[in-house]
Amino acid sequence: MQIVEKRGKSVDEAIKLALEELEAEFEDVDIEVLEEPSKGILGMIGKKAALVRVSLREKPDTKVEDILVGILDLTKIDYEIQSVEYGEGVVRVNITGNDMGLLIGRKGETLNSLQFLMGLIINRGRSREERVRVLLDVEDYRAKREESLRNLALKLSEKAKRTHKNVVMRPMSPHERRIVHTALQNDPEIVTFSQGEEPNRKVVISLKR
């Protein structure tokens, strides 16, 4: 982190000088006022300039890509960063390349591991409010899985309507269950809820009575 301390006639002036030196914008820095200016007696004796400490915050967004590239390069996997999207408290990275089977792993295990580690690394030393979610996807692997899960949910809701019986889905992660609930929430004939304990919690698709 880059830090400068500057003096100026006023706090504002000191900050302005510091920003010039850092070549930074006001939004990208943390400011600490170390000494308030004082006019002194009769504007002569004891006159003191303001002293501020301005530290340039590291941009988390650029860090995500750098760290990810550093790690992936060492795996020797053939990959390419296809896109990096920055949202509110979330960074989405889509990866492509020849070794995507390896990168995804069985049931997405490797990709999930990398995503989990990236999250830990990026959020080290950050407070709750500053936390950033890192979401990794491979050639829209997750997006496609979500799509097929939504289709499955719709199909099973039709089955529930046809048979007038509850349909219990296979155990799924909270994220997957949310996708199912969301997919069916606007169906006036259907209610969905979860039952059982993690990691065997299942979504039940049921007819509204």
Added chain:
Amino acid sequence: MKELVELIAKYLVDNPEQVSVNQIEGERSVIIELKVAPDDMGKVIGKQGRIAKSIRALTKAAAAKEGKRVVVEIIK
């Protein structure tokens, strides 16, 4: 592979200078020994070993690329 484990470990711990990694190369398998400061053990193991598991999964993928099996051991 050694470098991979080392890099990730250094990102995770509070004392990166105390991370040391040893690689024992076999014909078809590799053993990687990871050593960190005692205070940092939790940082590379995690609750219910979740971090260690993730490091292993990623290292496994890198090893598979070289056609090898890998064991990552965290030693005291």
